[in-house]
Amino acid sequence: MADPNAPAPPTDAGPRLPDAGGPVDATALDEVVRFTAELIRIDTTNRGGGEGHERPAAEYVAERLAEAGLEPRVLEKAPGRGNVVARIEGTDPTADALLVHGHLDVVPADPDEWRVHPFSGEVSDGVVWGRGAVDMKDADAMVLALVRAWARAGVRPRRSVVLAFTADEEDTAAYGSGFLADQHADLFDGCTESIGESGAFTFHPGDGRRLYPLAAGERGTAWLTLTARGRAGHGSKINAANAVTRLTAAVTRIGDHRWPVRLTETVRAGLTELAALYDVPLPDLDEPDPDRLAAAVDGLLARLGPAAGLLAPTVRNSTNPTVLAAGYKVNVIPGSASAQVDGRVLPGAEREFAATLDQLTGPDVEWDFLHHEIPLQAPVDSGTYATLRDALRHFDPEAAVVPYCMSGGTDAKQFSRLGVVNYGFMPLRLPEGFDYQAMFHGVDERVPVSALHFGVRVLDRAIRSL
DSSP, rough: OOOOOOOOOOOOOOOOOOOOOOOOOOHHHHHHHHHHHHHHHHHBBBTTTTTTOOHHHHHHHHHHHHHHHHHOOESSHHHHHTEEEEEEEOOOOTTTEEEEEOOBBBOOOOOOGGSSSSSSOOOOOTTTTTTTTTHHHHHHHHHHHHHHHHHHHTOOOOOOOOEEESSTTTSSSTTOOOOOOHHHHHGGEEEEEEETTTBBBBOOOOOOEEEEEEEEEEEEEEEEEEEOOOOOEETTSSSTHHHHHHHHHHHHHHOOOOOOOOOHHHHHHHHHHHHHTTTTOOOOOOSSHHHHHHHHHHHHHHHHHGGGGGTGGGSSOOEOOOOEEOOSTTTTOOOEEEEEEEEOOOOTOOOHHHHHHHHHHTTTTTEEEEEEEEOOOOOOSSHHHHHHHHHHHHHOOOOOEEEEEEEEEOOOOHGGGOEEEEEOOOOOOOOTTOOOHHHTOTTTTTTHHHHHHHHHHHHHHHHHHH
16 A cells, blocks of 8 residues: 555646747636546556557547547547547648647556555646556647637647547557558648657756756667577476576576667757756767767766766667566476567667677577567757747746657657657646656656646647747
């Protein structure tokens, strides 16, 4: 059970925000909180392996969109795996369309570990509680509240906007964005750029600054299955071809491997901006010697303090063993053993990743992809990046907006098949002491009401300015 004496979560009445000069009204601010809570109360737990049920949330979203005069379509690859797509026609028919996407599913939550029930959607002390509060029913609610505000005010964006609320992002996206990209590509005609999770949140490095990482890339997904073959036999006999021994040796090598530094353009830009912000001399980031480059980058990260946490996970590939399976009886040596590894790969490093896995697994262990998706990168010198950055700064003039690459992946990978370039931009202004990244898949997930108000205002300014 959760500790009843645990400290209360941080709350924030919220900063006084500049006038947006737009349609976001008191109704929209009320709705974004209500929609977040009501979506949380719809249990859309995705346990993987095809086990999920997003349809009730999809119907809820479709109803809210229809009330705003849109014509949403609910689409399923399998019964219960609901997705919603709708289009808002822009005022400039020559402009490329913008995709705004968010997922409806959530990871499992054990109620015994939480202070409040994870599907209660409780709103108390200025905070909305529950699974999905930041990942990412809050963002879905912000989008819903915004388009309804546009409808009330008779406002249309310059670019046509395609809205996609997806299933299955928390697993392989096969029932969600993958299905939509493969079988309903026509619904995304004209889309060249998108915004989705999970950037533009406040990161507090503890020195009074407010950093906002704006995602312009993400590492590729390389979930692996390892299989060791050996000679089955009696547990009392010496066996030089023990599959368990072969497997665990390979798993240890993989888990212990220190991947070399590989700087993508996004991470390089983030390091450069943070170094300037903290007045830290910039080392040679073009050093051809991998060992010297690693020493230079690791030294720079050490001097940046807590702010380095935004970029440190994405200067290298990574491989983390997560699952082991072997044997069925203590005195029987099995003929095979298997493991799973969560691998993440930087843009441009996929061949190196595969070659290194061949070396680490060795001759007695085979590896293959359990799930594989490409890494992504978006330009940080684009007009779109500048517009998103400026929208944040309008509502928080002291914001330091920093390019970053997400360590994990999102639905942007699937939508990239349609030629769509993605930015992670679902803004939240969070109070000091609120660890946003710890909320993802964590216990006691929650979001401040003031952050939701900030987010819907920033989204409005950003999308209508693009």
